[in-house]
Amino acid sequence: MVQEAEQYKAANDVQRDKVASKNGLESYTFNMKSTVEDEKLKGKLSNEDKQKIMDKCNEVISWLDKNQSAEKEEFEHHQKELEKVCNPIITKLYQGAGGMPGGMPGGMPGAGGATPGGGGSSEPTIEEVD
Template sequence: MDKCDEIIKWFDANNLAEKEEFEHKQKELEGVCDSIITKLYQAADAAPGGGMPNFGGAGGVPEGAPGAGGTGGSGGPTIEAVD
């Protein structure tokens, strides 16, 4: 949060900065965010049960759930192609 506040203050104070300067600040902030996300994933992998949930269905939807597109459905209606 401190880095975000720092970058926002810089943006506010440097409205007339060159494009390259803005891009540099963006990359600086992305570097901080990337390291935080990496640490979150590492902590999740080390946690009991290991890792982030993997629902196995289409687009992160559990198989058999509406919209999963898998074969574990409830026997409900299906969509067929019409020529």
């Protein structure tokens, strides 16, 4: 039984990588569609840029529907092609907005730096709490 498992290990690894690539492409594609359709971005993204992303996403989804059994390299190729279209537009969008939509350009309040109250207090620390 152990010999059988080892015999099929390579095939299983190839299949796992293929499925991971396919899932990654699907996830990225639907995330990009969701991002450009987000109400928070209305007016921040030009119709031309939105249409470019939507067209490419729809093209990839159509390809995925017809090529469910494609090889890992094909899924990766299509993801890179989609990223070539999306990344410059999304980067431009976030740079123009001063950070991620809905995010805080200056970071999270209270993150990092000194503890409130100057430290050295008698209050329990996280390590002391059960």
